[in-house]
């Protein structure tokens with residue numbers, strides 16, 4: 001006989017239950033990056049905030065965190081941009097519309113658009129770091145009247161690695177946002193008429209009110225130190241800076257311990273951090 | 287407090303072994319070590335033990351457990367999160383291990399909710415036993431965990447011919463229902479108090495030189511003391527054993543496993559440890575705790591400072607398992623804490 005302590009709970013809601021995400025559209029960029037449009041069952045919205053991420057499961061292969069790159073202002077399916085670096089990401093690159101993946105989330109704390117209401121924003125994106133920022137950039141463009149001056153600086157290794165080329169062109173040509181770009185270098189077989197040099201070489205060219213502009217930064221780990229130095233030299237107060245950080249993640253819920261930066265968990269306290277919160281955390285490496 | 291004769295207690299456990307749907311597990315002597323293992327009979331119990339190699343955490347958060355299954359149903363994937371519904375009846379848990387379980391409860395049930403843990407935990411019955419022996423690496427008395435008045439369904443104290451039994455929960459009380467128990471006499475109650483207050487603290491050879499309440503501050507002050515962390519971790523092999531045997535460590539990794547030849551499989555989680563080299567590495571050859579000294583520092587900061595900040599507990603209960611299982615013989619937290627304290631003292635002068 002079972003004692004009264006057993007079987008108290010019905011099988012019900014479980015934190016690790018994913019839903020099926022149907023891949024409805026993919027788009028390859030020239031580099032190792034691919035955009036995936038994913039539809040949730042019954043056309044449900046993901047309900048994310050810019051900067052939040054999902055845990056994506058590829059059946060039989062594995063699970064990994066990915067930032068949502070589409071803005072919540074865009075109704076319907078959401079988008080991810082994925083760089084092939086390992087098992088899960090390579091398997092994803094072999095998938096096509098009609099295939100399904102598992103989705104948990106959205107997780108983490110993103111950029112709260114209300115915080116930036118009426119204010120100027122400078123976005124600084126390095127490489128695949130444009131993926132999470134694009135969600136916020138497109139949010140501000142879609143609700144343009146709610147924000148002040150908008151500026152985006154995007155740098156990547158070479159022209160062929162640029163994400164969302166059509167959109168970049170619109171950003172560059174439109175008058176709703178100032179857009180600057182650079183590549184570290186341009187190999188001989190590629191075309192480029194913009195500036196070459198690391199992202200920090202372009203940042204001083206932006207015309208912003210350093211006292212009042214919010215700066216939102218996302219890029220590879222090495223980028224942060226240099227960008228932050230540059231911003232400091234320009235006189236941007238630390239309080240105006242927000243960073244989206246990446247760490248190894250397994251649970252996405254503050255349990256597995258992999259994503260820790262000192263006492264902070266990137267999956268729940270971040271991935272978007274107000275700079276003063278992580279400035280003195282040695283393990284943040286910023 | 288109740289009192290039960292030892293043969294009567296054994297008969298009660300034997301009855302549970304045959305009638306309870308749950309597995310009844312308890313501390314046994316496997317010839318070399320004490321371990322928690324399935325009980326065939328109450329006669330196999332070894333309740334006078336010093337320490338078990340692994341804590342009962344292994345039943346609530348197993349070394350490997352399936353948390354999700356999937357299968358291909360005509361091109362559509364079906365996912366089904368799993369949470370084992372059955373807990374265990376666990377006999378012979380020392381107080382420090384009960385404290386460790388209470389800490390996990392706070393995180394996995396009260397704060398963040400983890401269904402696989404919660405189900406096993408809430409459906410388990412924990413029978414504690416006051417310590418009669420301590421391993422030479424333990425320092426639980428210093429950590430305030432050598433005795434406990436919570437976290438158990440039942441708590442036994444060996445009084446020679448009988449066990450004094452403290453009842454912690456209604457489930458614990460019901461568990462005793464079929465047994466022949468009587469009320470403890472005033473003398474027996476006093477004897478249990480004497481054992482808890484005088485006999486148990488004396489079992490420990492190792493001692494913290496200061497109150498554990500100071501630990502978060504001492505650790506914080508020594509965060510940048512890299513010379514200490516480097517010196518301390520010099521001989522470490524990064525094997526992660528100190529993480530694996532620790533009853534308060536709960537980090538894990540998740541793996542997807544495909545059943546060969548099919549389109550189905552499962553996701554399982556397994557214990558992982560911050561001392562292992564790749565624990566914090568990401569794509570692009572970036573490892574956020576590359577140096578072994580940084581990993582050790584993180585482990586101690588997490589135990590004595592970070593978890594305290596978040597959940598109010600010092601996540602080291604002084605069992606000494608990490609010390610006794612470390613092949614490189616470096617993992618003694620009592621020693622680390624005392625040295626850090628001395629450094630802080632020297633600094634203050």
Ligand SMILES: Cc1cc2nc3c(=O)[nH]c(=O)nc-3n(C[C@H](O)[C@H](O)[C@H](O)COP(=O)(O)OP(=O)(O)OC[C@H]3O[C@@H](n4cnc5c(N)ncnc54)[C@H](O)[C@@H]3O)c2cc1C
Pocket residue numbers: 053062063064065066067068080081082083084085086087088089090128131132245246247248249250271567568569570571
């Ligand atoms: C909050 C967050 C948002 C992210 N957003 C994006 C995104 O929008 N687009 C994108 O392409 N990538 C993103 N990433 C990175 C992406 O999660 C990893 O590159 C991915 O986990 C690698 O999985 P894999 O199985 O293909 O690689 P693996 O086969 O596991 O390994 C390849 C390499 O990745 C490392 N790695 C393993 N697990 C992780 C992990 N969880 N995080 C980082 N590195 C890991 C390994 O150490 C190894 O060097 C994000 C990461 C985080 C934490």
Ligand code: SF4
Pocket residue numbers: 521522523524525526527528529561611612613614615616617
């Ligand atoms: S058990 Fe010892 S050798 Fe192994 S990781 Fe821990 S301290 Fe290092």
Ligand code: SF4
Pocket residue numbers: 528531532533534535589601602603604605606607608609619
């Ligand atoms: S750190 Fe060592 S002594 Fe402390 S609880 Fe963990 S295993 Fe026991």
Ligand code: FES
Pocket residue numbers: 248249250251252253254255256257258259260265266267268
């Ligand atoms: S991903 Fe598990 S704790 Fe952050």
